Amino acid sequence: xxxxxxxxxxxxxxxxxxxxxxxxxPTPPPPQKTEAPSAKETEAPAPAATEAPAGVEPAKEIVLYxxxxxIDPEIYTLFEEEFGxxxxxxxxxxxxxxxxxxxxxxxxxxxIVPSDYTVGIMIEEGMLAELDHANIPNxxxxxxxxxxxxxxxxxxxxxxYQWGTTGIGYLSSExxxxxxxxxxxxxxxxxxxxxxxxxxxxxxxxxxxALVYLGYDINTTDEAQLEEAKQLLIQAKAGLSGYDSxxxxxxxxxxxxxxxxxxxxxxxxxxxxNEDVAYTVPQEGGVIWVDNICIPVTTPPDQKLAAEMFIDxxxxxxxxxxxxxxxxxxxxxxxAEELLPEDFLSDPAVYPPEEVMSRLQYxxxxxxxxxxxxxxWDEVKSAPVP
Ligand code: SPD
Numbered sequence: 001x002x003x004x005x006x007x008x009x010x011x012x013x014x015x016x017x018x019x020x021x022x023x024x025x026p027t028p029p030p031p032q033k034t035e036a037p038s039a040k041e042t043e044a045p046a047p048a049a050t051e052a053p054a055g056v057e058p059a060k061e062i063v064l065y066x067x068x069x070x071i072d073p074e075i076y077t078l079f080e081e082e083f084g085x086x087x088x089x090x091x092x093x094x095x096x097x098x099x100x101x102x103x104x105x106x107x108x109x110x111x112i113v114p115s116d117y118t119v120g121i122m123i124e125e126g127m128l129a130e131l132d133h134a135n136i137p138n139x140x141x142x143x144x145x146x147x148x149x150x151x152x153x154x155x156x157x158x159x160x161y162q163w164g165t166t167g168i169g170y171l172s173s174e175x176x177x178x179x180x181x182x183x184x185x186x187x188x189x190x191x192x193x194x195x196x197x198x199x200x201x202x203x204x205x206x207x208x209x210a211l212v213y214l215g216y217d218i219n220t221t222d223e224a225q226l227e228e229a230k231q232l233l234i235q236a237k238a239g240l241s242g243y244d245s246x247x248x249x250x251x252x253x254x255x256x257x258x259x260x261x262x263x264x265x266x267x268x269x270x271x272x273x274n275e276d277v278a279y280t281v282p283q284e285g286g287v288i289w290v291d292n293i294c295i296p297v298t299t300p301p302d303q304k305l306a307a308e309m310f311i312d313x314x315x316x317x318x319x320x321x322x323x324x325x326x327x328x329x330x331x332x333x334x335x336a337e338e339l340l341p342e343d344f345l346s347d348p349a350v351y352p353p354e355e356v357m358s359r360l361q362y363x364x365x366x367x368x369x370x371x372x373x374x375x376x377w378d379e380v381k382s383a384p385v386p
Contacts (some may be wrong), residue, residue, distance in 0.1 A: 015342055018103070040380055052132065056308035061086045062110035065098060067291070068160070068246050070113065072326035079313050085306045087111075094202045094243040096374070102127060105297045110307040116290045117204070119158050120151040120365045128157040129295040135308035138315030141335035146299055149290060158292035159311050160332035162265070164358060166205055166287035169267035170259045173276040181213035181282045184261060185232050187239025192258055194239045199261040200253065203242035203377040204363045205287060211245060212285045218361045221369035226376055230273065232381040243381070255278050264349050265329035277347045284357035288352075290332065 010214040016368075056300075067093040073166040076087045090109070092098040097116040102112070103125075114122060122128050133139060133203070139155060168178045175193055186195055199206055208218040208349075212228035220226065241257055249258040249270035293314065295307045311321055320336025330350050331337055337345065344350060352360065366373065 005340045016276055018215055033048070037359040038132060046180045051107070052135075052305045055211055056301045056305055058083070058085060058309055059110070059302040060084065060301075061088060062303050062306045062310065063088045063090055063108055064111040064113075064310075065090050065092060065109040066099075066111075067091065068093070069266070070291075070327055073320055073323050074169055075290055075314070075322060078319070080309060082313075083306075083309060085309065087310060089271070090153070091246075093195075094200075096203055099310045102296060107296070109297050111310065112296060113161055113291050113293055114158075115363070116149070116151050116292070117363045117365050119292050119294065121370075123157055124151065127297055129297045130309055131159070132154055132297065136312045136314045136315065137303065138335075141315050141320065141333050143315060143332055143334040143337075145291070146332035159296035159315065161291045162327055162329035163288070163290040163332060164264045164329045165348075165356075166200070166208070166261070166263055167279060167281035167287065168259060169249060169262050169270070169277060169279045171252055171255060171274070171276050172278040174255070174258050177278065177280050178259060179280070179283050181209055181284055183259065184239065185210065185213050185236050187236060189238075191239075194255045195241055197240055197259040197261075198242050198248045199236065199240060200248070200263075201232075201245045203373050205261070206243075206377065206380070207373055208287050208361070208363055210236075212287075212361070213282075215284070218287065219364045221366050221372070224373065226238060226369075226372060230376045230380055234383045236386060237380075237383065249277070263329075264342045265327050267350055268328040268347075269326075281352065281356050282338045283314070283359070284365070286302060286362065287358035288362055314360075 024258060046207045062085065064087050066089055071089070080086050092101070095115050098114060098276065100111060100117060102109070105152065119128070119306065136159070137171070139159065142155070142160065147155060149160065152158050168183070170178055175326055183191070183193060183308070184199065205225070207229050211218045211220060211225065214232065215223070216225045216229070216280060244251070244260070248262050249266040250273070251257040252260050252267070253270040253274040264279050267277050270277045293311055295304055299307065314323060315333060317333070318337035320331055320333035321339035324331040324340060324344070331340065348356070
């Protein structure tokens with residue numbers, strides 16, 4: 001329902017009609033808790049040449065490797081109509097899946113959409129090309145706080161794409177608002193949500209939920225704390241119908257599941273199918289994240305130029321508004337926010353109020369402990385249901 005209503009606004013934008021400026025403004029920018037880049041990051045392998053060599057023409061086709069349902073396909077049509085460049089999409093379900101594929105040598109993706117902590121890892125590993133800002137004049141439209149994110153100061157490698165939070169979605173007609181992560185980690189066989197709940201199939205998100213419930217830092221590298229979180233995740237399996245990062249919101253909207261660990265915008269889009277879908281951040285807290293659009297260092301110059309043109313296109317006010325209208329995630333683009341309706345900007349599930357903000361943490365790179373997280377997650381996944 002929300003997307004339908006917002007699409008009407010998109011049509012107005014596309015027709016070039018003047019929208020009344022929004023009176024309301026979103027809450028202040030999300031606090032950035034990640035550290036400034038380490039010396040090691042600044043010593044990363046040299047990125048690809050910033051500028052396209054003279055005479056390079058943009059490629060006629062590029063591939064965007066993105067999360068599912070994370071862009072309005074109409075944006076591809078408008079871009080191709082204007083520039084004659086086709087954007088083909090492939091999807092991943094987690095940062096780790098995308099990262100493993102690229103680390104494994106996959107090429108051909110001119111654009112990727114990693115989250116904040118993964119950008120940090122990719123910069124450190126020399127996997128990202130430096131952006132040629134001369135090809136992205138609409139960078140000026142970014143909100144000031146997104147021009148200088150700690151994991152990529154000055155948008156040297158990436159441009160913030162959308163931002164949001166991780167919490168719990170539920171079917172409000174069937175269950176009360178879950179105020180604590182206990183509903184997932186202390187599964188009650190007598191609860192209607194027992195066996196009708198999913199968790200994200202995502203190592204860092206799953207551990208973040210368990211760690212925040214335990215009262216620990218979601219970026220801990222303490223082995224005892226991580227082992228405790230692992231045991232909690234195994235305990236939760238009794239009440240889960242599975243792990244799912246792609247269709248969980250649809251399963252709640254369809255009433256097949258009643259609750260899911262997931263990302264705010266996905267649940268808000270699912271309200272289009274069932275207005276009883278609701279989203280909350282439990283009292284112990286949750287995750288705040290920023291997804292970013294970046295170019296792999298292996299991208300040839302003609303594709304890199306086309307990719308930068310597409311990034312610039314996304315940063316246009318009307319296209320940035322179309323993006324958030326479709327995803328129902330908050331925009332890092334100040335000019336786009338001017339075109340978004342007041343009910344979007346004032347929706348606390350999209351722009352969390354300060355009280356919720358204070359309970360959110362960013363996932364950060366944990367260096368060598370990444371492998372520990374992965375090993376423990378594999379043990380969770382392979383453990384028998386208790
Ligand atoms: N359907 C698109 C969801 C994108 C969510 N990305 C968030 C990752 C945070 N770790």
